[in-house]
Amino acid sequence: ASDFNYSAFVTPSATIPPTPGGGSIPVDISKLDQRGKCLYSVAMDAYTELNETVMWPDGWTTESEKEGITVYSRAQRSAPNRLFLSESFFLCSLEDLFEVLYTQFEELSEWNRSVLHSEVVESLCSQLDLVYTVGVDGGGGLIKSRDFLTLRYWVKERDMIYIVSRDISDPVKPVCSKFPRGFNGPCGFVFFPSFDGSVKLTYVVNCDLKLPYIPQKVITSNIVSAVHDFHCALRIRIDDYLDSKRRRMTS
Secondary structure: OOOOHHHHHOOOOOOOOOOOOOOOOOOOHOOOHHHHHHHHHHHHHHHHHHHHHOOOHOOEEEEEEEEEEEEEEEEOOOOOOOOOEEEEEEOOOOOHHHHHHHHHHHHHHHHOEEEEEEEEEEEEEEEEEEEEEEEEEHHHHEOOOOEEEEEEEEEEEOOEEEEEEOOOOOOOOOOOOOOOOOOOOOOOEEEEEEOOOOOEEEEEEEEEEOOOOOOOOHHHHHHHHHHHHHHHHHHHHHHHHHHHHHHHHHH
C-alpha cells in the first residue's frame, strides 16, 4: 500500500469539482484536521482518476457477457495490473443502491462471498471514511487472502452517484502478520438512472495482487469470475433489501 506524508499536503481551497446545473454540497474541509485534509486530497485525486476511467471508451476488451452483466478489461498506462470495468442494471432507486453499497458496508460479508470481514474504521465526515476488509482465498488457493485499508469517498453529481475508493496507509489500521496487505488503485462504483427506469451500475476494479509468478490469464479469469458473482449477489441483496423495506412500510 502507498504511504502518505500528511504534513506535506496543504489544501486550504479543496472543493468538490464544480458541476453545471447542480451537484452535492462540498465537503466542509475547514472542520478537518491536517490529516483529514490530506486524506480528502487523496480522495479527490482518486475521484478524478475514476471518472477518467469510466469516461474513457478506448482500449477495453470484453471478458465476459452473460446474465445481463458485462465485464471488460484493459491495460493501464501507469500501472502493471489490468483495470476491470463491469456494468449491469438494477430495478431500484439510486438511494436504495447507495444504502446497500455504502451505508450498509459492514454487512458486506453477509452477501458477498469474496469478503470475510468488513468494517468502518473511522468516519472523517459525512462523505469520507476509512474502511477495512479481508478477502477470501481465490484462484483455487493460488491467491491467498488479503486485507485492505481503504479510503472511501462519495459524491453526487447531478443524477450520478460516485463511491470512490483507493488503498491508503494509516496508523489507524497497521499492517498485520496474518494477512498480506492488498493494493487497490482508484476504483469504485458509479450509478445513475437509465432510460427504462432502472439504475445502471458501473463497477471498476483496480487491484494489483503483486503475484508475478501467477500467469495474468489466471488472475484475469479469477477477477472476472469474482466481479460477475458480485453483480449477481448484489441483485439478490437489493431484492432482499426492497422486500424488507416494503414490509417495514406496511407493518
